[in-house]
Amino acid sequence: MKIKLSDCLRPLLLGAVFLGSAVQAEIQSLNRVVAIVDNDVIMQSQLDARAREVQQTIAKRGAQLPPTEVLNQQVLERLIVENLQLQIGDRSGIRITDEELNQAMASIAQRNNLTLEQFSAALQRDGLSYNDAREQIRREMVISRVRQRRVGERIQVTDQEVKNFLASDLGKMQLSEEFRLANILIPLPEGASPEAIQAAARKVSEVYDQLRSGADFAQSAISHSASENALEGGEIGWRKAGQLPPPLDGLISALAPGEITEPIRTPNGFMIIKLLEKRGGSSVVSDEVHVRHILIKPNEIRSETETRRLAERLYERIVSGEDFAELAKNYSEDPGSALNGGDLNWIDPSTLVPEFRDVMAKTSSGELSKPFKSQYGWHVLEVLGRRATDNSEKFREQQAMNALRNRKYDEELQAWLRQIRDEAYVEIKL
Template sequence: MKTKLIDRLRPLMLGAVLLSGAAHAAPQPLDRVVAIVDNDVVMQSQLDQRVREVQQTIAKRGGGVPPAGALEQQVLERLIVENLQLQIGERSGIRITDEELNQAVGTIAQRNGMSPEQFRAALAHDGLSYDDARDQIKREMIISRVRQRRVAERIQVSEQEVKNYLNSDMGKMQMSEEYRLANILIPTPEGANSEAIQAAARQVGDVYQQLKQGADFGQMAIARSRSENALEGGEMGWRQAGQLPPDFAKMLSNMAVGDITQPIRIPNGFIILKLEEKRGGSQSVLRDEVHVRHILIKPSEIRSDAATEQLAERLYDRIKSGENFGELAKSFSEDPGSALNGGDLNWVDPNSLVPEFREQMANAQQGEVTRPFRTQYGWHVLEVLGRRATDSTDKAREQQAMNVLRNRKYDEELQTWLRQIRDEAYVEIKLPGADQAAQ
């Protein structure tokens, strides 16, 4: 470990020696280490950049922007935990290909109603380089996959748990409401003594009084909260009532939008919740379904993409000339799940399909055969056989309950896992004025 760290720092040390001997050279600011994190480091330049990004995000929300010094420790802690997850990803062999990264960047641009060029321009307007944005997206994708492997894949929800939840009085009540929440967390150390608990209680009491006197909740979360989402103003997003402890759900059901709770004692500290929005109701769920069949032709080592497209075009021409779609699918389609059925995918939910397939299907008339088009799987020819709307209220409720139970378990497991990897890591903070921490 020491050798790796010295190897990382040697270029910085060498740079300092060279600059000290250059009597006539203009002084250049040197980057420096602000935290040692296991086998890696966090640099001042990383910290400064992330602080600027947080300040810009706060400014866009219309709140007062805290000075950089007030954010540094909070941002540094976030970078340390991110760094640990990235190191886990590297050791686990998690890689993001250029194709995956390009697709993710394109999806983000599309969700914001922008073309790739407009997305670049928007980043430049905000003072962010396109390469830095791509790098941050890549980091987030790696972290997401690490969490998927280490946390999400361990979570299991049985059918019996879903049934028990739906049949319980609490489940019936909680399934009808959703809350958009924000939080401020004041933690206590594991195995904290009464003195530490009382100190945390005084701190959260001070935060609560400032909120009651009109302090901005988001600003207080950024400045005082130790929750993972503190830098987002404590925003937790939408939560089903069933994802929350029953006491929380009961409390929130009687609150008005904009209200905050009194400090609540939880196992790892104290928390204050703010109810940003609420929604819910028992309404029938109608789901659009499409009956579709297709022929899939895949490129391979012996067949180029251009040759694959040409084969798909020839099959399209043969279908338009009157040959049977199903028989051609049985002979040529390389989709093992549908080829033997004449390419029939049966009734499908469009949202379960890749965007290119979904778009072609949406634009095709019933009985129409589309021209060949490409997806990540290869070249397709499809035919829409029918459309319908089905009442999937019961299925939707079961899926909703499954998501609630999984999300509840995931949130609990994620926070436990993040604390665990942080506690087990060697961390030495070198930020001036910050407490030193090491393990």
């Protein structure tokens, strides 16, 4: 049987694929260094394993595979960035304890209805040792914590920004519209030469012309985009109007679902955005709820069933007395609340998706909900209190602060990843 390793990790991180012994032997015989990354290396076997995993994911979506050379370049770039984050974690003293790893491995075994001994035997049959599995989980947990720390500390929202946002038309309409988006990014290094800028502009124009002629956006993202979400077809999920930086806010608002923007120059390069869906907000209601939650999302190596089981396991750990906030910091995949222990603060129920709003309405103050599913993934929530809607200036400022922080998170993540990539010594030997 196939065992999925990842159970607590951000959707951008892909785990190692399990290989049969014959395939594993073949890879080992061809193993060589394909990239030097600062003080570490990436091996051919790592690239082959990750590429095979991505190929399986693309095939499940029914999309056409890009040429092998293009796919390998995309996968290698992701491995390079992940490797840099692991090195940062090591230098920063981020350590995953044996106890945390043991809990993770026990949780995976339990979700597969196996004892640890049976789990180890199943891994051996799939060509991976128990220790290798522990190491893969450790790596992914380190990357998750590095991002939480480094990106979170870069986000600063000033009082003046809050005031400007509240006074803007965009701030006034932030509850009215929400967009599901995908993007294609043609990158530019910091301080790019005029020749490099012209080359990037030509490439993004070619991609734009292909899209206008009917090319599939997701396939084009896989083949051409340098964004972190390229291998997911460029999809970045739902964003409120208030989360979009200028000039994207105005451009996206003017699109109909299915339409794309013209190429846009951004600090990280040239970008094309596609509006996949649009939905309107609800009117303000009279009640407000203080709630915190843990969000777990399915991803390339964690199935829907495994995601649900992880949410159930976290629910059981909270019921058994473990700290909700600590589990949210370590496991939640909601970037806007994870660092705050999952706390969404006082929130207007009308701004939430129906599934979350309905469960929250049925949960009494001080109680924990059982795991439930929304369009974002699987949640466990706890209602901390209820009160009448607060229309005070302080409440409006807090809403603006949350919107601005969420808007900046994606920008800061991409900028930080591009920065560590540009500053690193990387020698590709592929």
